[in-house]
Amino acid sequence: MTATGSGQMTATGSGQMTGTGSGQMTATGGTGFAFEIGARLPGHLGRTGTITTPHGQIRTPAFVAVGTKATVKAVLPESMAALGAQAVLANAYHLYLQPGADVVDGAGGLSRFMNWPGPTFTDSGGFQVMSLGVGFKKVLAMDTAGLENDDVIATGRTRLASVDDDGVTFTSHLDGSRHRFTPEVSMQIQHQLGADVMFAFDELTTLMNTRGYQEQSVERTHAWAARCLAEHQKLTRERAHRPYQALFGVIQGAQYEDLRRSAARGLAELDVNGQRFDGYCIGGALEKSILGTITGWVTSELPEGKPRHMLGISEPDDIFVCIENGADTFDCVSPSRVARNAAVYTRDGRFNVNTAASRRAYEPIDAECDCYTCANYTRAYLHHLFKAKEMLASTLCTIHNERFIVSLVDRIAQSITDQTYEANKAETLGRYYG
């Protein structure tokens, strides 16, 4: 395991760097974007594959690191490449507010702006419809019983976003200024940001919403998806001198099978003037206990030959269950956010390094981990850095956590190829949650 991990790490890092400068890739139908399926997981919907973008390839399944404001918080792009990260996902809403999409465009696009030569993704701002709106961060829950209520608003929070059928009005959390996002605006921003993969502007509901609201929201997201495709087609023509940017549609529908399936089918069939989605995202309110089932409903409605991205997922059990149900890529803030708050992942579960137990623990976070942090630093030192409020603590723990997830996903990919998936799953989850 360790040998495999470090070997992959090196290959990824160098592959990314060289693939970048040379520009266009292999057979991509003239767009620079393509997806090719590799091995399949017998008895399941899972598969390995390769996504080709103008900025390089992504071997799937893959974890995409979140760098909301064009930076993976606390970590250098070089470190992200060294730990095996294949792609980075930034956020249209945040970059639109600061520094402004035109500034990123002027730099030559997100990749150049942030010095990440590999593939990049941007989220549409759809997540902020929810996180700045009703404000319920909890979109994952074990149990939805008794939660339904469209009027619930998180206590103590000011609502900064409100939705209507045409779009969303935001109040900037930075300066209180008012902004209007529509599917067209999101596409314009994302084209200026210039990521290889863009996401359609969607409405993200929570598990608190009523069935009626979820239906209405799925319809709205579908209508927005069509508008995104139309605007995308127009912008792609206007910006033909720029590298091709792929567009993924986002499937909502919460925990309802009929809604999820019809939403998936609707986007799979959606064709606006010959323009279709290059891939799909599975997002929104996801009930953890049936996460795999939901993923399966959706992927079985989607075309096989296009990649599926899982929005906001990174817990080990969730990753397994999504991959075997046909998800190809993931993104999540968790490894990074949690690291800044002193929580670290290990093969034997997660713990907080800032507790007294690590004060004199002169050993790495995880003896089996091949990351830079575990190779060079002890828990005692990290504990000290957190207590002393030194920012290196965030850097080192983020490197470790990102590597943990990347390496977990890499091992899953390898086990699909090797046909040892079930054994790998049983062992990995048994240890992690045991």
Add this chain to the structure above:
RNA sequence: GGCAGGUUGCCCGAGUGGCCAAAGGGAGCAGACUGUAAAUCUGCCGGCAUCGCCUACGUUGGUUCGAACCCAACACCUGCCA
């Protein structure tokens, strides 16, 4: 030596008769975080413990039904005068 001010829980610091085991910080201890308003947030934080009891606001004594809060002496610290 004279005049004036101060001494509060691990630290800083409110509180000037009962609603005070004592505000608020910090530290400490633990927990949470799933398309990032997050280097954030939550809980505990004198002891034993079920209400409750015990020990506590420099020390000792006093006034009072009742004192961290009022009085006296003492100890130490801090300003101005010699």
